[in-house]
């Protein structure tokens with residue numbers, strides 16, 4: 001299924017006018033990144049600026065040679081009639097499969113729009129919890145926009161090998177950071193070994209097979225808000241030898257959640273799967289680290305927007321944004337979170353629980 005970017009028009013509006021250095025910290029399939037690039041296309045005159053005012057951006061200034069290459073790319077781009085701008089789009093993702101897709105999508109779609117993909121976009125494999133050090137590696141000090149669209153993409157959910165979905169028979173893996181080799185030279189691998197993503201050893205299967213019943217109940221309650229957390233955890237403990245796939249676990253959840261407590265159209269294993277995924281990928285602590293470091297990376301006027309899908313995540317975003325605004329130096333752009341309209345939800349059910357909050361550095 002194609003990934004439909006959640007609250008896309010609101011994102012474009014919050015970041016407009018689009019220019020400068022923009023970090024999509026969860027680039028996924030590149031849907032939001034493309035919308036940002038398109039907004040630039042629509043908001044600027046067609047004539048390229050003279051070379052003296054072009055910003056090459058520190059992203060590519062690591063080696064003099066590559067800087068030179070980029071300047072010549074810009075000249076070539078303008079000669080070929082490509083649109084050039086000061087927009088530098090850095091797309092970050094922890095999943096190499098997502099980056100490969102973003103690379104393909106953005107390259108194709110931006111070229112069709114007459115935009116010079118190679119000059120504008122840099123894709124980096126990394127965890128957004130390391131955003132400060134990653135930007136340091138890229139020699140970028142301040143940025144004009146940062147977006148994080150949390151959770152997983154439709155492609156990850158639909159990939160039967162990843163174990164995120166109870167709809168496909170798969171091993172209980174659920175790790176977001178795949179180790180697949182990145183062939184495309186457009187995707188940067190961070191050199192600093194501390195920041196290199198290692199495929200964590202924790203999988204959903206390891207939790208199911210080895211964790212204490214109470215610890216499992218706690219994560220199901222905390223990260224899934226599953227009211228039958230204790231019952232499911234007990235059943236997992238009793239049957240753990242027989243649970244080896246996503247569908248085994250889904251069937252067990254079905255037995256534990258009485259029909260009268262099931263929501264129409266929501267599978268009884270949904271909350272359990274969400275809780276396991278959040279735990280396997282250490283998503284809550286990664287978000288805390290990101291919220292601690294990202295605001296400081298904004299240039300004056302720069303904005304940080306976060307789309308969350310879970311009350312725990314939204315609470316963290318809300319608390320941090322409130323604190324930043326009350327300490328001064330930041331202004332809340334969204335007094336209340338932006339949520340999807342009924343029409344948008346009908347088009348993209350994933351947006352049902354989305355909450356978008358944004359702050360600006362003053």
Ligand SMILES: C[S@@+](CC[C@H](N)C(=O)[O-])C[C@H]1O[C@@H](n2cnc3c(N)ncnc32)[C@H](O)[C@@H]1O
Pocket residue numbers: 003004005006025026027028029030031032033092093094095098126127128129149150151152153176286
């Ligand atoms: C909802 S999708 C983003 C979709 C994207 N906005 C689009 O329009 O195509 C979330 C993406 O964030 C990535 N992700 C989740 N947690 C991350 C983290 N801590 N650091 C970097 N990427 C992360 C996932 O691998 C996934 O590709």
